[in-house]
Amino acid sequence: MPFATNDPNMLDDWLVAGPAPAPSASRTTRLLGETVRLSTDADGTPRCSLGDTPLAVQQRYGYLWVCPSGRPARPLFGFPEYDEPGRRRVDCGGIGVAVSGLRVIENFLDMAHFPFVHADYLGKVPHTEVAQYQVQVEPATGEIWATDCRFWQPRASAAHDASGSEVIYKYRVMQPFSAMLYKSSFRAGELDAIGIFLQPVDEEHVIAHTLLACYDDHSTDAELIAFQHTIFGQDKPILENHAFKRMPLEGRAETPTRGDTSSVTYRRWLRERGMRFGVRAAA
Numbered sequence: 001m002p003f004a005t006n007d008p009n010m011l012d013d014w015l016v017a018g019p020a021p022a023p024s025a026s027r028t029t030r031l032l033g034e035t036v037r038l039s040t041d042a043d044g045t046p047r048c049s050l051g052d053t054p055l056a057v058q059q060r061y062g063y064l065w066v067c068p069s070g071r072p073a074r075p076l077f078g079f080p081e082y083d084e085p086g087r088r089r090v091d092c093g094g095i096g097v098a099v100s101g102l103r104v105i106e107n108f109l110d111m112a113h114f115p116f117v118h119a120d121y122l123g124k125v126p127h128t129e130v131a132q133y134q135v136q137v138e139p140a141t142g143e144i145w146a147t148d149c150r151f152w153q154p155r156a157s158a159a160h161d162a163s164g165s166e167v168i169y170k171y172r173v174m175q176p177f178s179a180m181l182y183k184s185s186f187r188a189g190e191l192d193a194i195g196i197f198l199q200p201v202d203e204e205h206v207i208a209h210t211l212l213a214c215y216d217d218h219s220t221d222a223e224l225i226a227f228q229h230t231i232f233g234q235d236k237p238i239l240e241n242h243a244f245k246r247m248p249l250e251g252r253a254e255t256p257t258r259g260d261t262s263s264v265t266y267r268r269w270l271r272e273r274g275m276r277f278g279v280r281a282a283a
């Protein structure tokens with residue numbers, strides 16, 4: 001295997017590689033420390049290769065997904081909202097982040113930082129309390145689900161004005177580098193879906209692909225994308241300023257202290273699957 005990592009959590013799974021090139025076009029991108037070539041045949045068939053070696057690739061949810069070993073341990077996760085009529089699907093583009101993808105997912109799951117990092121958008125002092133919520137690993141899929149999350153938000157999405165509302169959240173972790181967020185939408189009783197799929201450039205760099213499947217009759221695509229970029233732009237410098245780019249999983253380093261049940265579960269879930277890629281080795 002020509003890749004620098006031997007972690008089956010990466011080699012034997014479907015890794016996002018960004019949008020497919022147009023028919024008869026190709027481009028290169030970085031995956032697990034290597035440069036791979038992505039192309040699309042004239043009939044729409046996607047291809048991926050590393051040098052002369054073809055790699056397993058499929059197109060789903062508007063992106064190409066590559067299995068480096070060609071022996072996927074499981075099918076690509078489901079995302080039924082993507083195909084639901086009435087939802088708008090908006091690819092918000094890829095943003096490079098110079099940190100382990102595990103840090104990005106852990107931050108994505110954390111509500112406690114909203115009032116401080118996303119002030120006047122996703123939170124506002126003194127509304128700082130994270131109410132208790134439920135976290136479980138679903139036996140059938142092995143996915144982490146956090147439910148009953150709620151948080152007071154000044155401006156929860158591009159469609160909301162700044163009058164504030166209590167927002168219901170559900171989080172889901174499908175892969176070590178892929179998670180979804182479901183939150184109150186502008187349509188009563190329906191939840192917007194926001195996917196974050198991290199392309200593993202190497203152990204300390206990712207490209208974060210953000211995908212919306214939302215209900216919003218008010219905002220333009222550009223406004224939806226701008227809102228996501230604003231939020232992500234607030235997280236990016238904090239993520240990149242971690243003292244350690246890789247995430248420790250052992251010992252007492254960075255023991256979570258807040259009510260961040262999701263973080264504790266995510267780290268345990270990573271340990272149980274023997275995650276090594278993007279992990280800081282114990283001292």
Ligand SMILES: [Fe+2]
Nearest residue numbers: 107113117235
């Ligand atoms: Fe954030």
